[in-house]
Amino acid sequence: MKIKTLFLLLPLIWINPTMAQKSINIIPQPNSIEQRSGMVILDRNVAIIAEDSLKNEAYILSELLGKGLGQKPSIKSKGKGFKLEVDRALSEVLGDEGYILKIEKNEISIKARTVNGVFYGIQSFRQILPEDFEFRTYTKDILLPELKITDKARFPWRAFMLDESRHFKGKAVVKDLLDQMALLKMNKFHWHLTDDQGWRIEIKKYPKLTLIGSKRDDTQTARKSEERTGKSHEGFYTQEDIKEIIEYANKLHITIVPEIEMPGHAMAAIAAYPWLGTLGTTTEVSEIFGIMDDSFLISDPKVIRFLEDVLDEVMALFPGEVIHIGGDEVNFDTWKNSKEIHSFMKEKELKSPVDLQIYFTNGISNYIDRAGKRMMGWNDIMGEDIHEKAIEESHKVEEKLALSAIVHFWKGDLELINRAVKEGYDVVNSNHWDTYLDYTYERLPLSKSYAFDPIPQGLEKKYHSKILGLGTQMWSEWIPTVEKMENQIYPRLAAYSESGWTSTDQKGFEKFEKKLQSLKKRWSLTGINFNDK
Template sequence: MNITYFIFIFFALINNPVFANETVQIIPQPSKIEYGEGAFALKEGIDVIASENLQNEASFLADLLGKGLADKPQISKDGKGIHLIMESDLQGQLGKEGYVLSVSPDGILIKAATSSGIFYGIQSLRQLLPSDFEYEGKYEKIEVPVLQITDTPRFPWRAFMLDESRHFKGSQEVKKLLDQMALLKMNTFHWHLTDDQGWRLEIKKYPKLTEIGSRRRDTQTSSRSDERTGVPHEGFYTQEQIKEIIEYAKNRHITIVPEIEMPGHAMAAVAAYPWLGSLGTTNEVPVTFGKMNDSFNIADPEVVQFLKNILDEVFTLFPDNVVHIGGDEVNFKPWEESKMANRFMKEKDLESPVDLQIYFTNQMSNYIDNAGKRMMGWNEILGDDIHEEREPHTNKTKQKLAKSAIVHFWKGDLDLINRAVKEGYDVVNSNHWDTYLDYTYDRTPLSKSYAFDPVPEGLDVKYQSRILGTGTQMWSEWIPTVPEMEKQIFPRLAAYAEVGWTTRKNKNYDRFQSSLKELKERWTLGGINFYKGKDIDN
């Protein structure tokens, strides 16, 4: 036993206080923890000391402490208590998201170069408190051990994706997930809002996208099955609801990246406006899942302008920098059989439907660039046959993807990542075998999630900065309910949070499993379902 433990026992015998975690259990594991002697008594009457430009973070902390103490702390500009200090000069040491959390017998200090760093320091302090602090009763006093945490993230992109096209979940569940992302220092919410089976985003210029495209009459129950639920499914977000969620995420230092699928996964939109399609036969939102028959007719300038008009509303609605256009699993057959598409390819000297997609993607990339934002897409936007299903004549390309695009790798040989970064592209690595949350725990156990490294083995150090980070994806085709979905997400989300934040040398699966026990207690008290089966230490 170390000296800190004996100090805890001594104080317990005298004052019988409640102790914060005597062995620090924080997920994701911080870069450096230094232990001292003694403790700080966190109790009623403490103030949060912060400047005007940290009022959001100070309010978050005061609200948090008010859940577990007898009274909610006051926010002051000076005095004793918990100090939040932002110093831009610290960016050289801590980067944009790092922080230092210092606990002394006289108080608590969190300092960082940015408000994001301050917020993440608060999340670490939060995990030093008892797991039931925010949920049950009021504490008179908590002894927080003397220590100093110096912490910076490994990657700038630490994302979770929610697919609501296939099964709509709603604002309450989205906010619940954002809260857990914040606790785990994840900074990007990738919101999959459109696909074949449902259009979930209100577009003022095109109301039929939600009037028609947000509803389907039935739903397939399992892959390759003729069984249906027999129940209609619908739902979408108004722009006012979107704005509210964006603000909620912003206050938790989470960027929202909307995904508006094009040119494939388009049939909900085509059902709303049939002239957008290539086949001329799509007239309802599909009730089955998989690779669908129709794609946007991107040889038609009016269709391209329609998509640009949608992006204009997306640009206005979502203030952050990146817009995801999907670009995956495009069915080329409609273009191959289209006189308009073939005439267009000949006019533009395009070799194949693949070339046509890259040509279109570059149009969108340039349009997004001109709006002061940046396009992202699944790695098919590079033109590779990652599904190994094309005929040789459909695989010829002259076009090259614009270098400003972010490539979201999900499928194919890892050498494709090496090639992409060497050619100058930034990459987010979400290899499906390692990061897809709809996969079973037999297929992707917690240990495999934790072991994932976004940097491919053997990648030259000079290219590693091109790996922006990682995402984990909750696809919802076969996971219709919230309890089912949460069990797929938790506890794996904690593993991916550590993949994105913690350096390789600081990762340890046994330590992670031990720390996870604290999170499970929080999830139980917070009404969050989590998986308790194989490969999970209960």
């Protein structure tokens, strides 16, 4: 591997380590950068040296380097070159996703305890290259700074959620989002696939879910508005489509977490099979947004069997450990007025609709547990009155959520997170005031996104490990186009990536804003419509 050290001798262009480190514009910020004053030339004939377990990563690196060098480097198992290596002895230093990246006069190398770590080292190396490296062939030498980066993730759960129930986007858009997630070291794609306004996943046992449930006749244009677009909206993913996207995500070390809403936000499914509903009157997919009246009739064993059948197909499709069941915003008034629900609650000695929801949720959680996976749901599933209307003042909730459940916090007093972790639950923090990407930049400015810390202020250190990380959510009720969606996501996604990856002592908003200019150049070349106000 022909890599030469170039020492910058002239005072006019001399770079000291402090000044040089500012020019390393990696997002999320690595936890340690040791930079020397030398520069190295990236050899156009460099080979990639990698063991068999790193074939995917070696291929990704070869594709990357081939764009700017004009030729793809060969991949070898031995010899000199750009070395990718897994070293299990590095666990204490790097954890499961950390890496060591070295650019030295004799060698470039990425070493990690796991394949994941090697992949993230490649993502950091990408951002050291010129911003336009992947968009044109370089005819001049490419200079790289001599350095050593030692890096690891702060949290194991760094998620981005896309709601496609409200507005379907399609495979190409999802793959583009996965590409940007990978660059920013985000590792969970939370895929909101079902809701009142559309069912977006093929379930072979119940074909009407997509035949009927994936289509709506019209769409509300604004909150509480009677105006409509005057256009129908439809779309869904076949199971083959989903397998293709899962394979794509796996290569980028992103786990997909599917969300199948229950027991509320279910009108698209009920429109397809009306016997699923509590009201018995729902026959159309909702064209308006908000908290709907109908929900699954969970007192009926046939409805429970339906949900288990759906989960069977979902769990067979998605290899990840976690299945999200939503569980938010159930309209309890509908249950209160149902004779079937009242009879079931009396039989099971359930005192309130809240107890009924927890009872139902635990049944689903147990079913998912038996399949070797874990259930996740919005923090409504704990039974707290986060909407300030669900629970009668005179009644104390008696049912208790299964401890295997992951609590996805989105609403309510932050003290609810403290309570959850102290009771033994794992928590993902997605406080809506801080993480909802459908909010305007006036309501959720970039600085506030960047300042978000998944660990609530004042939480005892012994409970910090119970905070798995964060999620940021792209709800799409009022975001119909890809262009508008990208404007809401970028650049805030970069801020959340740093909140999820970088240790707090390495963060700084002013430094982040400077680094962001480099990332914006990449987005411009990619064609992403980011917000630049």
